[in-house]
Amino acid sequence: MPIRKLTTTVLFGVIVWMVFGLGPEANSPKKVRKQVFGKTSRGETVELYRLTNSKGMEATIITYGGIIVALKVPDRNGKAGDVALGFDSLEGYLKGHPYFGAIIGRYGNRIGKGRFSLNGVEYTLARNDGDNHLHGGIKGFDKVVWKSKQSTGQGGPALELFYLSKDGEEGYPGNLSVTVTYTLTEANELRIDYQATTDKDTVVNLTNHSYFNLAGQGEGDILRHRVMINADRFTPIDSGLIPTGELRSVDGTPFDFRQPCAVGERIGVDDQQLEFGKGYDHNFVLNGSVGTLRLAGRVSEPASGRVMEVLTTEPGVQFYSGNFLDGTLRGKGDKVYQRRYGFCLETQHFPDSPNKPAFPSVVLKPGARYQTTTIYRFLIASKE
Numbered sequence: 001m002p003i004r005k006l007t008t009t010v011l012f013g014v015i016v017w018m019v020f021g022l023g024p025e026a027n028s029p030k031k032v033r034k035q036v037f038g039k040t041s042r043g044e045t046v047e048l049y050r051l052t053n054s055k056g057m058e059a060t061i062i063t064y065g066g067i068i069v070a071l072k073v074p075d076r077n078g079k080a081g082d083v084a085l086g087f088d089s090l091e092g093y094l095k096g097h098p099y100f101g102a103i104i105g106r107y108g109n110r111i112g113k114g115r116f117s118l119n120g121v122e123y124t125l126a127r128n129d130g131d132n133h134l135h136g137g138i139k140g141f142d143k144v145v146w147k148s149k150q151s152t153g154q155g156g157p158a159l160e161l162f163y164l165s166k167d168g169e170e171g172y173p174g175n176l177s178v179t180v181t182y183t184l185t186e187a188n189e190l191r192i193d194y195q196a197t198t199d200k201d202t203v204v205n206l207t208n209h210s211y212f213n214l215a216g217q218g219e220g221d222i223l224r225h226r227v228m229i230n231a232d233r234f235t236p237i238d239s240g241l242i243p244t245g246e247l248r249s250v251d252g253t254p255f256d257f258r259q260p261c262a263v264g265e266r267i268g269v270d271d272q273q274l275e276f277g278k279g280y281d282h283n284f285v286l287n288g289s290v291g292t293l294r295l296a297g298r299v300s301e302p303a304s305g306r307v308m309e310v311l312t313t314e315p316g317v318q319f320y321s322g323n324f325l326d327g328t329l330r331g332k333g334d335k336v337y338q339r340r341y342g343f344c345l346e347t348q349h350f351p352d353s354p355n356k357p358a359f360p361s362v363v364l365k366p367g368a369r370y371q372t373t374t375i376y377r378f379l380i381a382s383k384e
């Protein structure tokens, strides 16, 4: 090949490489961007981190409550939409809300009568949900400012959050040192790794409380979303939403989601459990072995074609159909969140485990490490 032609070919190749992103950075902005989101009433600065991958997905997380404030995911036409409920500014979160996107701890879900015994000592917690303790109490992990560090984990851009929950905080024993890592992978997964250690026996149950609407936040209710939950059993509740202790078969009940079923299909049937929950607000006993990352559930939204899979190492998942949303909250882009405009799949240990010896243990001892993983994976439905 004459030298001029060779030079032209090489030059052309380089241009293609730069423009179409065959290079390491181009077209694959796998990165973390940081900015200030606001200040709490105590003057603490709250940071916002934006994690992006090269597949058009973006996760935005703030250091207040470790809240996922936005989750942009492509639909079947490649158009990104925000599938997480939340607020545009910190003020929305500070004014109070039903745990949108937040990290929940020290104990996610309910503890009956706000008390439990451990090693013969009775501990009293706040009763912030009628007679019961809910989601870590009055000032749970959802309302504290976490220390943060960005990193590029093996799987993609990551944000590490740290919090030291002091001995006696919200009534719980032991200094609990917590790390939560959010990683956005190239497979459109938001991976959450939870870790904790303690200096005294305590109870721990961490989760994330994101409300999803796969049609886009504020775009109507979630009753047409089709849900699959990989569980043969669930934990029935009493009228205060505390498990009775029974592990009941889902067979022949509106809780059988082993085959995909639209949320709205059976939510209105005459059933005492649905009446207690005002819809779905129940813990499912996941099939498969605890500690192994396995499929907990899959949700698909027909109009957008978006599909979300949830994988977890946890024994259970709370399926909450947003029954308490009531149109009083105005969220992002001025959208009003009406009843059932979002759903949650909170991976967890079973509610009230500290008072239910037959449930898998939630006790963490000094020297041991609490370690769980949950993945929210986004896909597009295959054409039928």
Ligand code: BGC
Pocket (backbone or CB within 6 Å): 098, 099, 109, 241, 281, 318, 320, 324, 346
């Ligand atoms: C609970 C609901 C509660 C909601 C918001 C869910 O995890 O199961 O009963 O209303 O959180 O607080």
